[in-house]
Amino acid sequence: MLEKALRGSQRYWSWILFLLILIGVGAGCFLLQVSQGLKITGMSRDVSWGFYIAQFTFLVGVAASAVMLVLPYYLHHVKDFGRITILGEFLAVAAVSMCLLFIVVDLGRPMRLLNVLIHPTPNSILFWDMIVLNGYLFLNIVIGWTVLAAERKEVAPPAWVKPLIYISIPWAVSIHTVTAFLYAGLPGRHFWLTAIMAARFLASAFASGPALLILLMLILKKRTKFDAGQPALDKLSQIVTYAMCVSVFFVLLELFTAFYSQIPGHMHGFEYQFIGLEGHGVLVPFMWLSAILAVVALTLLINPNTRRNEKKLTVACIAVFFSLWIEKGMGLVVTGFIPNPFETVTEYVPTVPELLITLGVWATGFLILTVLYKTAIGVKEEKLG
């Protein structure tokens, strides 16, 4: 089936070439990082995780969101999702691949990566994160590919794939839960030390992932013969609406706990994000932008008239995606280190090579996504004739 990705219009190949150039630039910067060390990044003794780990955290959410199609389709027989579950699964494959790459580029000694397997350490959440991420990648590749192959031959998917599909549902929840546990159990990091972290992660995941999926569906509708269908888009946008409401609600819960208790450590993180702390506040404009985007998104999504309008839905989905990308992909990880254990603030700003490596990983993810989607759409177009 993969040969379908080898035939395409000039526009398709230009897009592939564009991604390959970004990947090349990112790879070049990564080689520089391998030879020079992580000193080429903006990270420091105080803010020891930065942009890479933040992207990883955000993208785990995008990956987990596939369950928002798989669960209604396979457990509640929501037929409208029948045509697009594969696309959800392939988006998960691309997102998890990016997650794994972001972990690799963040390592000080990537060539020792296999130490995680050679010395398995069940007390480390990172060990479990490796298990659940790789497991989820494997599940989605196998399920997506097998179901697509069956669709091409116009037969029912083989029986052995059903249990894998059912396993993939709680597994999707596990990848974001375990990723939240990476942060939630650390003493002395007040901003992360919250029992609601995993729930927050899942709520924002189920908003940002399906929002991206809606945008992808709209692009496919314009550029290919494939149309996901209005009912599917309607249901997806409802899911985004509910998830975004819950996500914002969860953030408000955090704010209440921090500011009503008035425990300084619990307030510091939010103060740093929204008003700045001890004169430092590089994140402030971004966090306010995130908040404004969230309000815009909710306004457009909650009103059914604007939600059903394709143009306004597009705006709402872009707002959801970037609002949550700023919150997770920029704010969450960095703020956990501010203030540092000595109650002083060291700020973090990513460097140019760091941003280019990040861009390279995103481009790799989009390349994987493009190839998988081209294959899937190719199969679907075959049917349409």
Add this chain to the structure above:
Amino acid sequence: MEESRRSFLKIGGISVLGLSALPVLQAVAQNDGPKFKPDPNALQARQWGMVIDMNKCWEEQQKRHCTDCIAACHKVHNVPDIADPKREIKWIWTDKYEHVFPDQAHEYVPEKIRESRFLLLCNHCSNPPCVRVCPTQATFKREQDGIVMMDFHRCIGCRYCMAGCPFGARSFNWGDPRPYLAEQNMEFPTRTKGVVEKCNFCAERLDVGQIPACVEACKAKALVFGDVEDPDSEIRKILDTHYTIRRKVNLGTGPNIYYIV
């Protein structure tokens, strides 16, 4: 042709199976006897700890800007001297009271305490979060004496331990540390870029019967090192007779560094 290919695959498959069984065989064949004899002079304890008498330390600091312990530690362990505070490597260092004890500092603390520099190092916690989070056991707690150690050769540089440590006691080699070494102690490894490092309570010196370099270097006798679980030890006598404080006890990590203020 077909036949020979099949037999090749068979032989190949069996060989691969055999090779993969090798480590299992080796593990089974291994005897549990000691691989080396510990030095008979090695210092032993159930849990090493340290008392830092800040009054003695400040007296010496005032007299002659004393940094003897820091210099001794950093020299013995090839700790690079990197000036950039974002990238520096610290095994033992000093900081202000409000930074060391942020949850106890208030504006009416005596000026002397507020303005003086406190000595900091790894707390060798009884319940170390850095060990809990490490995915490769590159940081581990020595069972025999409670020292929290770092294996520089196993560390993958994920820096999870740095996120886990609430005391800022861990440093990462953002670049190659060797250009920042004035001279090298050939008895102790230097580090490469991409690994985490920290104070090790001079485990390598204890194992040959020497006390930690910082304790040895302190002319003011402000540092007392000993077994906190031994009721007859010198350190316990000091703890019995002086009021001491520890950093961030409410986090439950059980720091083993005690301060007399």
